[in-house]
Amino acid sequence: MTALDTLLLWLDIAGIAVFAASGALVASRKQMDAVGFILIAAVTAFGGGTLRDVLLGRVPPFWLRDPAWLAVASSVAVLVFFTAHRVESRFRALLWADAVGLALFAVLGAEIALLAGAKPWAAVLLGVATATFGGAARDVICNEIPLLLRKEIYALAALAGAAVFVALRVNGVWRDPALLAGMAVAFGIRAIAILRGWSLPAYKPRPGRDYPN
Amino acid sequence: MTALDTLLLWLDIAGIAVFAASGALVASRKQMDAVGFILIAAVTAFGGGTLRDVLLGRVPPFWLRDPAWLAVASSVAVLVFFTAHRVESRFRALLWADAVGLALFAVLGAEIALLAGAKPWAAVLLGVATATFGGAARDVICNEIPLLLRKEIYALAALAGAAVFVALRVNGVWRDPALLAGMAVAFGIRAIAILRGWSLPAYKPRPGRDYPN
């Protein structure tokens, strides 16, 4: 294994770990038990990659090919179970863990799609899907308002990161600088959005009323 | 490309466009930003066909094989973003866009399933899945009460349209009259259900109480 592959492996592990942490933090908000922590951590960490793998025809998906991924996600979930009460604001911790995962998976998902032969534009879309699906599933199952739907820039950060990575790769830049540049762009945009409340102009006129009956 | 294929292509485009519009209209009810409009439009327009393609083993699904579909869905989403405030009742517009999409996709989904070698009864089911899954995903992600669960006839319209189409095809009717007949049946039933509030007899005795704790 070369130094480059080692970097990629560690980025992958980091992505699984931070998304697992974000899932476990939502589980703590819902006062679930340790099994629930592991389950929601796994759904969040594996959801996006599973969608990507199924859409690319790569089955069984990655977490069924190597037990290490489950070990990482459940260790993180158990760790959060025992330590979350020490976190000053679990909601902010959740936001940041999710932001790191979003940046890593947008780029890593696009990379895997490119390697599987997807066209550049399709690789960008699969990167966005990899980055956003796990968190959306976490929020829908736990009945939270999906981060996707909140006001601050979210999906756009994943899109920008994946697009930068793919554009660099297609134009001959080496993998590692391209990976790091894409992740930096995605995380940077999302981080500023969280810190400054940056948002895109939203549709304003009037909210929808409840469904008539 | 023959005249028949041209018809099919236009029907496909129309289905993507109206479902994208219905998704964008839900996004406007939730006051999302333009990226959110595109995302929900894409989930609604691509969701049913993605489920169908994955269940048939046709991966990558249609929207990853040709960028035109994404172009259609995002153009419609952006158009709705800038014009939805002019719509008198966005909820009624949403209902009608969804009804057109339901009718088109029920029949087109069944057609693709038949071409992929599915048995007639399975093709009808896949038509219903194609027609209903995108809208259900839209409503679940956006935390709206799914149209599927509302009182008026909904899934039954898709079922009737798909069944009429498949029955005509299996009995030797040419594709285009069969397509149009199936769509007319599905749209007709759904339209009357919306206009007249038609519904099937519902289970009455008493609603469920909240989960005890």
Next chain:
Amino acid sequence: MTALDTLLLWLDIAGIAVFAASGALVASRKQMDAVGFILIAAVTAFGGGTLRDVLLGRVPPFWLRDPAWLAVASSVAVLVFFTAHRVESRFRALLWADAVGLALFAVLGAEIALLAGAKPWAAVLLGVATATFGGAARDVICNEIPLLLRKEIYALAALAGAAVFVALRVNGVWRDPALLAGMAVAFGIRAIAILRGWSLPAYKPRPGRDYPN
């Protein structure tokens, strides 16, 4: 067909039937019409097996290969539609139907995964996914609090049953005693959890506040 295969077939049918019943009981709580009963029954009964089949690359999934499964699920749904008002507590009936389905599908899902060549640990995970996904989809679509997230032991029962079954099989125990032992363990744990309110220690400190805006 040997006596052993017959047992397996009946267990499969029983699993589809009880999960269909649990779906129909949720539909009755929501006062849906008969088509809605069938739809929710089918999502609950077919959801877990569909996820398992897609993840294993076994497409089309089981319910598109044989119309008998749809016949079972819709018959049960219609039966519940006409008889649910006679049930003293539909919520308790739903809990028990779900518990039986959970036990059957955890073990049957793991068995199918083993037969498809999955490693033992992966087969256990696929058993848990088969057992829990249909019920989770039912609850998310119907906007109920997922049983997965309630206090009593739920996913752990499926995990224990699948693990016992796989451990026995891997160690050379015949299929039928292993099936029955796994199901007994899963159902036993879940039954005691329902009857005695057994739960694992939950994360306590404080519930999450609503998302800040």
